[in-house]
Amino acid sequence: MLSPLTHDDPHRLGAYRLIARLGSGGMGTVYLARSATGRTAALKTMHARIATDPAVRTRFRLEVDAARVIGPVHGARVFDADPLGETPWLATEYVLGPPLDDAVSLAGPLPEPALRALGALLCAALAQLHASDVVHRDLKPSNIMITADGPKVIDFGIARALGDEHLTRTGTAAGTPAFMSPEQATGQEHTSAGDVFALAGVLTYAATGHGPFGAGRHADLLYRVRYANPDLTGVPPALLPALTRCLSKNPADRPTTTDLAAQLNPGPGGFAGHLPEPLLAEIARRAGAVWHARPHRLPAPPEHGLAETFPSATPAGPAGPSTPATGSVLSRRRFLAGGGSVLGAAAVGAGAWVWQARHGATRPKGPAVVSKDPAWDMLWQVGTSYVDPLVPPAPLVLDGLLLVGQSAVQGLDPATGAAKWPEPGVSFIRRTATDGKQIYAVDHTLDENGPLRVSTVDPATGKPRAPFSERGDLRAILYGTQAICASGDALYLVGGRGPDVRDGFGKDQTWFLLGVDTRSGGTLWEVPLPARPAGSQRLHVLSAQAVGEYLVLVQQSADGRPRLVVHHARTGKALWDRPLDGEQPAFSRAHLAVDGRHVYPSAGELLALRLADGKTAWRFEGQTPKARFSPPAVKDGVVYAVEEGRGLIAVDAAGGALRWAQKSGGAGPEDLDAPPAVGIAQVYAYSAASSGLLAADLRTGAVSRPFKAARARYFAHTSARRLIALGEESVAAYPLD
Numbered sequence: 001m002l003s004p005l006t007h008d009d010p011h012r013l014g015a016y017r018l019i020a021r022l023g024s025g026g027m028g029t030v031y032l033a034r035s036a037t038g039r040t041a042a043l044k045t046m047h048a049r050i051a052t053d054p055a056v057r058t059r060f061r062l063e064v065d066a067a068r069v070i071g072p073v074h075g076a077r078v079f080d081a082d083p084l085g086e087t088p089w090l091a092t093e094y095v096l097g098p099p100l101d102d103a104v105s106l107a108g109p110l111p112e113p114a115l116r117a118l119g120a121l122l123c124a125a126l127a128q129l130h131a132s133d134v135v136h137r138d139l140k141p142s143n144i145m146i147t148a149d150g151p152k153v154i155d156f157g158i159a160r161a162l163g164d165e166h167l168t169r170t171g172t173a174a175g176t177p178a179f180m181s182p183e184q185a186t187g188q189e190h191t192s193a194g195d196v197f198a199l200a201g202v203l204t205y206a207a208t209g210h211g212p213f214g215a216g217r218h219a220d221l222l223y224r225v226r227y228a229n230p231d232l233t234g235v236p237p238a239l240l241p242a243l244t245r246c247l248s249k250n251p252a253d254r255p256t257t258t259d260l261a262a263q264l265n266p267g268p269g270g271f272a273g274h275l276p277e278p279l280l281a282e283i284a285r286r287a288g289a290v291w292h293a294r295p296h297r298l299p300a301p302p303e304h305g306l307a308e309t310f311p312s313a314t315p316a317g318p319a320g321p322s323t324p325a326t327g328s329v330l331s332r333r334r335f336l337a338g339g340g341s342v343l344g345a346a347a348v349g350a351g352a353w354v355w356q357a358r359h360g361a362t363r364p365k366g367p368a369v370v371s372k373d374p375a376w377d378m379l380w381q382v383g384t385s386y387v388d389p390l391v392p393p394a395p396l397v398l399d400g401l402l403l404v405g406q407s408a409v410q411g412l413d414p415a416t417g418a419a420k421w422p423e424p425g426v427s428f429i430r431r432t433a434t435d436g437k438q439i440y441a442v443d444h445t446l447d448e449n450g451p452l453r454v455s456t457v458d459p460a461t462g463k464p465r466a467p468f469s470e471r472g473d474l475r476a477i478l479y480g481t482q483a484i485c486a487s488g489d490a491l492y493l494v495g496g497r498g499p500d501v502r503d504g505f506g507k508d509q510t511w512f513l514l515g516v517d518t519r520s521g522g523t524l525w526e527v528p529l530p531a532r533p534a535g536s537q538r539l540h541v542l543s544a545q546a547v548g549e550y551l552v553l554v555q556q557s558a559d560g561r562p563r564l565v566v567h568h569a570r571t572g573k574a575l576w577d578r579p580l581d582g583e584q585p586a587f588s589r590a591h592l593a594v595d596g597r598h599v600y601p602s603a604g605e606l607l608a609l610r611l612a613d614g615k616t617a618w619r620f621e622g623q624t625p626k627a628r629f630s631p632p633a634v635k636d637g638v639v640y641a642v643e644e645g646r647g648l649i650a651v652d653a654a655g656g657a658l659r660w661a662q663k664s665g666g667a668g669p670e671d672l673d674a675p676p677a678v679g680i681a682q683v684y685a686y687s688a689a690s691s692g693l694l695a696a697d698l699r700t701g702a703v704s705r706p707f708k709a710a711r712a713r714y715f716a717h718t719s720a721r722r723l724i725a726l727g728e729e730s731v732a733a734y735p736l737d
Contacts, residue, residue: 002032007300013089014080015585016043033091041079041091051088060088074125074153095152096287100206101141107279110206112236114274116266118151119203123261125153126199130192137190139198140179141205148272148283177221178211182249185222193251200246208234212247380417381732391542392587393726396434399719401459404731405429411462414720417733421462435486442476442483442493452476452495454516469521473497479504480511484544490524490569491516492551494540505532511540515572525572532558542590550611552599554590562589564601566611576614588673591631595653602631606641608656618656631675640676640683642667648676648685648696660701677714677723679736684714684723707734
């Protein structure tokens with residue numbers, strides 16, 4: 001499934017670090033990639049030799065647009081793209097599951113309930129395409145990925161708008177003979193009825209392990225498609241009438257996707273509940289394999305003689321060019337059926353937990369060391385659900401408890417790593433906040449269709465208690481709902497009203513920032529928030545902190561730019577705001593360092609802004625002109641940061657005077673993404689040059705030997721005397737001195 005990177009593959013594209021190759025073809029290469037926040041993606045690039053062709057670049061740009069339109073429910077969600085870059089690229093979800101042909105080879109023909117569920121969901125996928133006047137034209141088992149959430153339709157490389165008579169590229173095959181419609185086989189217009197014909201062929205394959213017209217040479221297959229009766233031997237008898245009608249030679253006799261879905265009628269229950277155990281186990285295995293993948297790069301070939309024996313377009317195992325990462329669909333006016341559809345294994349994040357849950361393996365039961373690398377100072381390490389890629393990673397810290405995770409919030413003993421919540425009842429850490437004593441949760445699992453309700457959480461079990469606050473005009477299930485922070489007497493939320501659109505913001509939604517009294521449950525205040533474009537996945541707030549009478553936010557605009565915004569905590573009045581411009585990624589700029597007088601922005605400079613009015617209280621000048629700094633941290637009247645070229649520094653919080661600076665070593669640009677972690681007697685910062693953590697004395701700056709540690713986000717849990725490392729797939733602890 002995965003192949004090593006070659007010597008000339010890029011190291012990074014955008015926010016993504018390349019991990020392995022998934023496949024390569026004539027138009028481009030697809031990589032397994034991962035961002036610093038833990039997001040795993042299938043990242044497609046275009047070959048340099050064709051990237052200079054303006055027409056090819058136009059097709060790539062339209063394919064990016066098309067991939068966004070198909071959306072996350074029936075295809076692979078688009079994370080990011082740069083179609084105009086020197087190396088054009090597109091990052092989509094990595095689908096945790098096999099293509100349908102691999103699934104049938106592994107687990108055998110699907111049982112009737114699974115066939116009905118598969119068919120009904122594929123009908124919904126095709127209906128979404130056809131509503132945009134687009135036909136797929138190449139629906140086949142290898143273009144359907146099976147995940148625990150449902151099938152994902154991929155590879156829209158030869159899809160086109162209804163009525164468009166132009167092929168994608170001269171010489172490009174207009175379909176797969178074993179599954180194409182009779183009209184497509186004779187060069188006639190392939191309408192939505194042709195996709196229904198192909199869907200029946202896919203369901204026949206899923207039910208029997210063979211297509212309705214057998215196998216063999218293309219010419220023989222095309223003849224059978226046009227003139228022979230389909231072979232439906234092995235299809236469950238109850239499905240024969242529907243599939244026979246779908247495979248009619250006359251397009252007018254075939255049902256619509258809506259009619260077919262009604263005939264299939266899968267009944268209640270989720271998709272995963274209909275899948276056989278071996279297939280669920282394979283989904284879980286693939287999920288684990290992705291997280292265990294580590295970067296490996298082949299050395300450069302010798303300069304002479306052997307270079308031509310290592311072509312760059314070699315398929316990479318079963319997830320090669322035949323299983324593209326996502327597809328393209330546009331309205332009739334915008335659709336361009338360009339060559340070079342997205343390649344590789346498409347990927348979607350939900351899934352392996354379904355199989356694991358059946359076998360009692362949803363949570364680590366105690367400390368479980370999963371790293372094979374040297375960890376001389378590590379006390380424990382536990383695998384965890386991926387860090388939410390929508391907000392900067394941060395655990396929630398309470399006395400004797402550490403909350404981590406995303407889809408399910410895990411409660412760990414910070415001293416040992418042991419799980420304290422065997423079956424947590426809270427999901428989505430961005431809907432969870434703490435004031436250091438209580439845990440608050442806004443969780444739609446309390447009532448999926450109900451109003452926004454807030455509960456405290458039992459720290460012993462992870463179960464929400466009875467709600468203490470309710471807003472009947474706001475809906476908890478909406479994608480953008482956030483519990484952003486809490487103080488001793490107030491909880492601060494982002495809530496919205498309007499219809500739920502499942503994954504992203506909706507055009508008819510309105511959003512508010514509000515404060516809730518944690519004693520009475522009443523609303524203290526609410527202020528409107530900017531609207532979001534339909535389909536946007538940019539949350540309103542990236543980080544927040546309540547200090548005294550101030551509520552300090554890093555808000556995110558619709559186009560992803562962060563702003564520093566301060567409200568009065570008791571009234572909600574907006575006091576001031578300013579952009580957080582800088583070269584660092586938005587998540588690096590989203591870290592907050594606040595004390596009773598100042599906020600210290602994370603935007604490359606080191607300065608203090610007065611909380612009362614946003615005016616600059618002081619600005620620290622580094623060793624060199626335009627010196628760059630990491631996000632700062634503040635504790636006990638001292639601001640700590642990493643200065644490029646110098647290393648750790650400590651600055652007086654009141655006036656900005658230098659207290660001490662690291663006397664040896666230095667720091668590179670790669671060390672500026674995260675703030676230092678301030679402990680009891682030392683301050684810690686990751687050093688790429690040392691491949692570990694530097695620990696400096698809080699008073700003198702004297703640096704002790706580095707900890708052998710992985711790159712991660714580090715946080716101090718002082719009551720447990722642990723330094724917590726939050727990585728892409730695990731959380732670990734080191735001694736905190």
